[in-house]
Each structure stands twice: as C-alpha cells, then as structure tokens.
Amino acid sequence: MNNFIKNKARREIFDLKAYVPGRPIEEVQRELGLSDIIKMASNENALGPSPMAIEALKANLVGVHFYPDGNCFYLKERLSALYGIDASCLLIGNGSDEMLRLIAETFINSGDEVILAQNTFSEYEFTSTVMGAKCIKVKLKDYRHDLEAMLKAVSEKTKIIYICNPNNPTGTIVQGSEIEAFMQQIPRDVLVIFDEAYSEYSDQDTFKSGLEYVKQMRNVIVLKTFSKIYGLAGLRIGYGLTTEEIADAVKRVSEPFNVNSLGQIAALAALDDHRHVENSLQMNSRGRDYFYDALSEMGLQYVPTQSNFILIDVKQDCQEVSKRMQLNGVIIRPCASFGYHTHIRVTIGTEEQNRRFIAALKKVLRGDI
Numbered sequence: 001m002n003n004f005i006k007n008k009a010r011r012e013i014f015d016l017k018a019y020v021p022g023r024p025i026e027e028v029q030r031e032l033g034l035s036d037i038i039k040m041a042s043n044e045n046a047l048g049p050s051p052m053a054i055e056a057l058k059a060n061l062v063g064v065h066f067y068p069d070g071n072c073f074y075l076k077e078r079l080s081a082l083y084g085i086d087a088s089c090l091l092i093g094n095g096s097d098e099m100l101r102l103i104a105e106t107f108i109n110s111g112d113e114v115i116l117a118q119n120t121f122s123e124y125e126f127t128s129t130v131m132g133a134k135c136i137k138v139k140l141k142d143y144r145h146d147l148e149a150m151l152k153a154v155s156e157k158t159k160i161i162y163i164c165n166p167n168n169p170t171g172t173i174v175q176g177s178e179i180e181a182f183m184q185q186i187p188r189d190v191l192v193i194f195d196e197a198y199s200e201y202s203d204q205d206t207f208k209s210g211l212e213y214v215k216q217m218r219n220v221i222v223l224k225t226f227s228k229i230y231g232l233a234g235l236r237i238g239y240g241l242t243t244e245e246i247a248d249a250v251k252r253v254s255e256p257f258n259v260n261s262l263g264q265i266a267a268l269a270a271l272d273d274h275r276h277v278e279n280s281l282q283m284n285s286r287g288r289d290y291f292y293d294a295l296s297e298m299g300l301q302y303v304p305t306q307s308n309f310i311l312i313d314v315k316q317d318c319q320e321v322s323k324r325m326q327l328n329g330v331i332i333r334p335c336a337s338f339g340y341h342t343h344i345r346v347t348i349g350t351e352e353q354n355r356r357f358i359a360a361l362k363k364v365l366r367g368d369i
C-alpha cells in the first residue's frame with residue numbers, strides 16, 4: 001500500500017471485510033468454460049420477475065432520458081396504503097443495501113456500538129464499520145437470534161441493534177413473543193432495525209413484523225425489498241418503514257435520485273401481481289419439502305427454513321464443495337464468510353433446478369467430481 005493511501009484514507013476502511021456475493025453466472029461460465037449453469041446462490045426468485053412488471057418496464061423504456069421522481073410518489077402512495085402508514089414514513093432506496101448504508105450514515109458516530117448476530121447478513125457489519133462503529137456480535141442459539149443475549153449486550157454506547165428476520169443464512173425467525181419481550185426492555189434511545197427481506201416467505205403464525213412498533217412510534221425501522229419474492233434484484237429497489245422523524249433524518253443523507261425510474265415502475269406493477277407472488281410461494285414450499293425429503297434421505301442435516309433458501313451442513317469444507325458444485329454447473333453459496341465452515345446456503349429454485357442441485361450434491365459428496 002502506498003503512503004498516500006496509508007496516511008490519507010479513512011482508517012475505518014482498513015477494518016472492512018469484502019462483501020462475498022453469490023457468483024454471477026457469466027463469471028463462472030467464463031472461468032470454467034461451461035455453458036449450462038444455474039445459480040442458486042443469491043436468493044433471487046427462480047420464477048423470474050413478475051410478468052406484469054416486465055410489461056410495465058417495456059411500456060416505459062422510452063422515458064429513461066428523464067430523471068426519476070426522487071420522491072417516488074406513486075410507489076410511496078401504494079406502499080402507504082398497503083401498510084396503513086403515512087407516505088412520509090416511507091424511505092425508498094437503491095436496494096435495502098442502500099437503506100442500510102443511509103441508516104448507518106445518519107446515526108453512527110465513530111466509537112458507537114452496534115449489536116448484531118454472529119452469523120447474519122454481512123451488510124450490517126460493513127455499513128456500521130465504514131462509519132467507525134464497534135460491532136458487538138452475539139451468538140445465535142439453535143441457529144436463531146438470541147434476543148435475550150442481544151439485550152444483555154446493550155451498553156450506554158449502543159446505537160443500533162440489527163435483527164434479521166427471517167435470518168440470512170439460517171432461514172430462521174424469532175418468535176413474536178420473543179420480539180415483544182425484547183421491545184419491552186430495550187432502551188428507547190436504541191434504534192432497532194428489523195430486516196424483513198424474506199418475510200413474505202414465512203408461513204408461521206408466530207412471525208411478527210416490526211411494523212407494529214413503527215406504528216407505536218418506537219425508534220424502529222423495518223426494511224423490505226423487491227429483490228426477493230418480487231424478483232426485481234437487478235433493478236435495485238428496497239424500502240424502509242419508520243416514523244416520520246426518522247424518515248426525515250435519513251432522507252438528509254440520501255442522493256436526490258437514488259431510485260431509478262424503471263425500478264419504481266416495476267415495483268408498482270409487481271405489487272399488483274398477486275398471481276406471481278402466489279406462484280412463487282407455492283414453488284417455494286414445494287421445493288422446500290422436496291429438499292427436506294432429499295436431504296434427510298442423504299443423511300444431511302439442514303436448518304428448517306422460513307425463507308427461500310436453506311442452510312445445509314455438508315460435513316466437509318464448504319469452499320471445496322462449492323467449487324466442485326460449480327464444476328457441475330450449480331452455483332451455491334459456501335457459508336465460511338458467515339462463520340459456518342461446513343455449511344452451504346442454497347436458494348430454493350424451480351423443480352428442475354432443485355433436482356439438478358440434489359443430483360450434483362450427491363455426486364460431489366461421493367467424490368465423483
């Protein structure tokens with residue numbers, strides 16, 4: 001590293017761990033010279049985008065020479081009706097990744113503490129570390145957030161607590177009763193982020209959204225995204241539900257045109273495409289049952305999931321398994337970066353993809369490739 005970078009760059013950047021994304025299909029194709037590759041690594045919707053969103057996009061391509069509506073008026077209006085909160089309580093971002101960054105920029109001072117689970121989505125640590133926070137990581141209990149332990153980790157320096165519900169990469173949820181007990185005890189001056197990127201997939205009655213606490217005017221932000229069940233990851237559109245005061249504060253650090261016009265249009269159409277959502281949910285629960293049966297038959301342990309992915313203990317080095325799965329044309333996510341060295345995370349796909357994954361995994365674990 002040259003002296004200019006060493007002496008002049010902010011010291012926080014040297015504490016950052018690089019984000020490890022699911023590898024793009026084209027990259028693996030180039031590297032391995034394979035043409036037939038499926039990606040089950042980033043929890044995208046294997047059914048693709050909503051057909052209604054595709055139609056809306058086609059019809060609106062001619063308008064891309066205009067800047068987008070920086071206020072996302074129509075999308076906010078629609079989401080406000082959906083959730084029963086005022087449009088002024090909504091934040092829309094370039095994916096929920098951007099929301100996380102904006103939240104960190106708004107609230108974190110160097111030396112603050114944030115609390116997150118030990119094995120969870122990496123962006124909480126990344127965006128907090130950029131701003132100079134100390135990340136206190138709390139172990140999961142049976143692959144689930146341990147809210148009691150997170151509560152015990154609170155100090156006078158705690159600024160934010162992140163709760164990923166359902167959790168990535170374990171697919172588990174925290175029970176509504178646990179959230180209620182936690183919210184009763186958490187100091188009012190700690191901001192609680194409920195990241196509910198996968199909440200649409202949860203079919204348990206005990207799932208509880210943080211929205212209830214937003215409506216009680218608590219210091220809470222609920223994050224949602226169009227990247228998962230709505231199948232619009234490439235358009236980068238996510239949003240936050242919070243109080244008007246918190247929304248006003250976060251908007252101060254936002255770029256004026258952070259949400260592109262096609263993303264806004266596609267998101268609006270996708271919200272109306274109930275059939276696509278229903279088909280996606282059905283495909284997911286069928287695929288989940290298929291995985292449970294096939295993995296049990298193979299004698300592999302997995303974590304029952306409330307999401308569109310599943311965490312599997314392959315009892316071998318996950319990087320090696322992942323490399324060999326790629327040679328079979330299946331991209332999955334090794335979970336070493338999440339702290340699980342013998343686990344892989346696999347997106348539940350179409351029936352054909354799921355079968356192909358299981359066939360490839362059998363081969364790889366037998367050592368055939």
Ligand SMILES: Cc1ncc(COP(=O)(O)O)c(C=O)c1O
Binds near residue numbers: 043167237
């Ligand atoms: C828990 C969680 N939150 C947020 C995101 C980011 O989603 P977006 O595409 O909206 O930035 C992801 C993406 O994988 C995620 O797993």
